[in-house]
Amino acid sequence: MAIKSYVGALLLLLSFSSTIKAQVFQIENYSVTGGGIPDITQSLLDAWKKACASTTSPKVLIPGGTFTLSEVVLEGPCKAHVEFEVHARLLAPPELSRFKTDGWVVFHNIDGLTMLGGTFDGQGKMAWAQNDCIKNKNCRMLPMNLRFNVVSNAIIHDVTSVDSKYFHVTVLGCKNVTLQHFHVNAPGNSVNTDGIHIGRSLGVNVLDTDIKTGDDCVSLGDGSRQVTVKGLTCGPGHGISVGSLGKYDNEEPVSGVFVTNCTINGATNGVRIKTWPASKIGIATDMHFEDIQMNNVFNPVLIDQGYCPWNQCQAQIPSLVKISNVSFKRIRGTSATKVAVKIACSKRIPCEGIEIADINLVYKGPDGPATSECSNVRPLISGMQNPRACAKIVS
Numbered sequence: 001m002a003i004k005s006y007v008g009a010l011l012l013l014l015s016f017s018s019t020i021k022a023q024v025f026q027i028e029n030y031s032v033t034g035g036g037i038p039d040i041t042q043s044l045l046d047a048w049k050k051a052c053a054s055t056t057s058p059k060v061l062i063p064g065g066t067f068t069l070s071e072v073v074l075e076g077p078c079k080a081h082v083e084f085e086v087h088a089r090l091l092a093p094p095e096l097s098r099f100k101t102d103g104w105v106v107f108h109n110i111d112g113l114t115m116l117g118g119t120f121d122g123q124g125k126m127a128w129a130q131n132d133c134i135k136n137k138n139c140r141m142l143p144m145n146l147r148f149n150v151v152s153n154a155i156i157h158d159v160t161s162v163d164s165k166y167f168h169v170t171v172l173g174c175k176n177v178t179l180q181h182f183h184v185n186a187p188g189n190s191v192n193t194d195g196i197h198i199g200r201s202l203g204v205n206v207l208d209t210d211i212k213t214g215d216d217c218v219s220l221g222d223g224s225r226q227v228t229v230k231g232l233t234c235g236p237g238h239g240i241s242v243g244s245l246g247k248y249d250n251e252e253p254v255s256g257v258f259v260t261n262c263t264i265n266g267a268t269n270g271v272r273i274k275t276w277p278a279s280k281i282g283i284a285t286d287m288h289f290e291d292i293q294m295n296n297v298f299n300p301v302l303i304d305q306g307y308c309p310w311n312q313c314q315a316q317i318p319s320l321v322k323i324s325n326v327s328f329k330r331i332r333g334t335s336a337t338k339v340a341v342k343i344a345c346s347k348r349i350p351c352e353g354i355e356i357a358d359i360n361l362v363y364k365g366p367d368g369p370a371t372s373e374c375s376n377v378r379p380l381i382s383g384m385q386n387p388r389a390c391a392k393i394v395s
């Protein structure tokens, strides 16, 4: 008798604890399209809707396999923190004509999200060939693999993004978002495939991440505040960039950027801040780049207030973006060009509070050794300086 009621209580306890543990919404009804690869678009939207309405630790689960997935918006607000776990490789439609917007998998208006696992393959090869941004400065934004729009309190980890048509990931209008053990992979010559782009967000962490792509590994647009990039391995790619800033009216200030313990391999830039000439007014302040290993990087340390790709601007008119309180500390390794450190500030609004400490960048080319150029800036210099800081002053 006693044993029976004990078992009964245990069963009750087990079933109770499993309902509070998690309610799992697994993708299971696939429709098979012409190519024979199952498509989960409708099934995912259904599962998301149910999970989002659940209050008992909901979890959307995409099991292992390869599936096609069309453009989806996974929309909140949700009733509870949602977990989104992917074991599959998901394939985007390769054709641009199958997209109505600039996002493939879009998370929108969610407070409380954990996303983990999965490979998101944008199949971008066809789209890169159709990208006309080199000729057309108002070119269309193509679909990005993952968009986080107005998401707060989110952790995204162990996710892989491959061959996005445009930026791999954008974090826009977000608060308290951490990306960790994130992997990005696209060819070095793919067009505008920025790894992680952050803008108008407060409190974003990019940790222990590995990015190989055709554009900036991490780019911070206007309104990026309190952003930490730590333990990033970048390259091929265009490095870690703040900007470009000053292209549009009403850009929000960039402040509180901490880039530490990163390795940059064979990238076109290392750490850089870029603003357009003839710009709108703007502010970028309190930005710190420390403990960075450069391996054969073309412009390891760069502030460029005359950023003008493809000569689409009035380069003679100085930028009106004010850059202040920036430090570059403990930056070492090899430069692939002679000018290893270049601080080119605006003639109208010179940089203020720039600090350069403990730099050791070696250039081995025939026109070596490495040098450093400065304009419109008087940095505070300390520690080792190889090359000598501001060896050349350019007016």
Ligand SMILES: *[C@@H]1O[C@H](CO)[C@@H](O)[C@H](O)[C@H]1NC(C)=O
Pocket: 025, 026, 027, 028, 029, 043, 046, 047
């Ligand atoms: C799958 O289809 C079956 C039968 O139509 C249905 O009972 C079940 O709820 C569906 N599952 C999901 C996750 O949509």
Ligand SMILES: *[C@@H]1O[C@H](CO)[C@@H](O)[C@H](O)[C@H]1NC(C)=O
Pocket: 112, 113, 152, 153, 154, 155, 176
């Ligand atoms: C940030 O979000 C994470 C994940 O939801 C959460 O655990 C943490 O408490 C949040 N931090 C703050 C300061 O709200």
Ligand SMILES: *[C@@H]1O[C@H](CO)[C@@H](O)[C@H](O)[C@H]1NC(C)=O
Pocket: 208, 230, 231, 232, 233, 261, 263
């Ligand atoms: C620096 O980052 C590397 C990965 O790139 C990691 O292995 C190492 O533990 C990190 N070191 C510190 C001090 O954070």
Ligand SMILES: *[C@@H]1O[C@H](CO)[C@@H](O)[C@H](O)[C@H]1NC(C)=O
Pocket: 285, 286, 324, 325, 353
């Ligand atoms: C720059 O740093 C100085 C000294 O730490 C501080 O007084 C000043 O307020 C900072 N400026 C901005 C715009 O953060």
